[in-house]
Amino acid sequence: MNLKNKVAIVTGGNSGIGLAAAKELIAQGATVIITGRRKEAINKAASEIGAIPFVADQSNLHDIDLLGETVEKQFGKADILFINAGITGTPDLIEEANEANFDSVMNINFRGAYFTLSRFIPLLNDGASVVFLSSNTATLHSPKSSIYQASKAAINSIAKTAAAELAPRKIRVNTISPGPTRTDVLNKSYGEESAASIWDHLADVVPLKKVGVPEDVAKMVAYLCGEAASYITGADFVMDGGMTLN
Incomplete structure (x- = not known):
């Protein structure tokens, strides 16, 4: 119960990494608010793990404001902010890129994440922890991933600036950059059989x-x-099985 009596917010908490993180935070004693865009999905996830659901789209600044107002009204302050919500967008070469995909990815992954932090800074207790979900792709520069990679590189940059700005209040800001992580995303996009083949291929390229x-x-x-982790801030934790070593 390392996080007993802590109040935590997890954006994009109805599936994948966000859901797993919310579950772990609850297991360690925290009260957790999870957000998601789909009411049915977020309510179902919250009931399964004992979290508090809040329907919000991270790309919508009005939703971010409402989330902040609700947290302040119910809890006053928060101790943990895990800014996890994000999308990959469509895989396009730079010369084939379109504005709609660019705007969609940047509005959620960068703009939304940035203003979630901005709006919540006044609501964070001194000594709070902020964690951004980034990606090892921010430094891999793979073809057809330029927009997604740029959005995550931007996250890495603002996290370090935020760590410097918030250090006087002992608020720590860090990023986690996973490599291939088995969620349902590929199943939904390619079907279970094709997704299994992709996961097997990815496992082969990971040391x-x-x-x-x-x-x-x-x-x-x-x-x-x-x-x-009270002495850790401004750090990026790459969790990719050594993939970036290649």
Whole structure:
């Protein structure tokens, strides 16, 4: 119960890494508010793990404001902010890129994440922990991933600036950059059989010969929010089985 009596917000908490992180934070004693765009999905996830649901789209600044107002009204302040919500967008070469995909990815992954932090800074207790979900792709520069990669590189940059700005209040800001992590995203896009083949291929290119699971990242989120990580800020934790070594 390392996080007993802590209030935590997890954006994009109805599935994947966000859901696993919310579950881990609850297991360690925190009261957790999870957000998501789909009411049915967020309510179902919250009831399963004992979280508090809040329907919000991270790309919508009005929703972010309402979330902040609700947290302030119900809890006063928060201790943990895990800015997790994000999308990959469509894989396009730079010369084939379109504005709609660019705007969609940047509005959620960068603009939304930035203003979630901005709006919540006044609501964070001194000594609070902020964690951004980034990606190892921010430094890999793979073809057809320019927009997504740029959105995550931007997150890494603002997290370090925020760490410097918030250090006087002992608020720590860090990023976690996973590599391939087994969620339902590929199943939904390609079907189970094709997704299994993709995961097998990804495991082959990872030095540890496996892909991650959401629980791996969840444990790191919880660690960074606890007392054991009280001297860590402005850091990026790459969790990719050594993929970036190649």
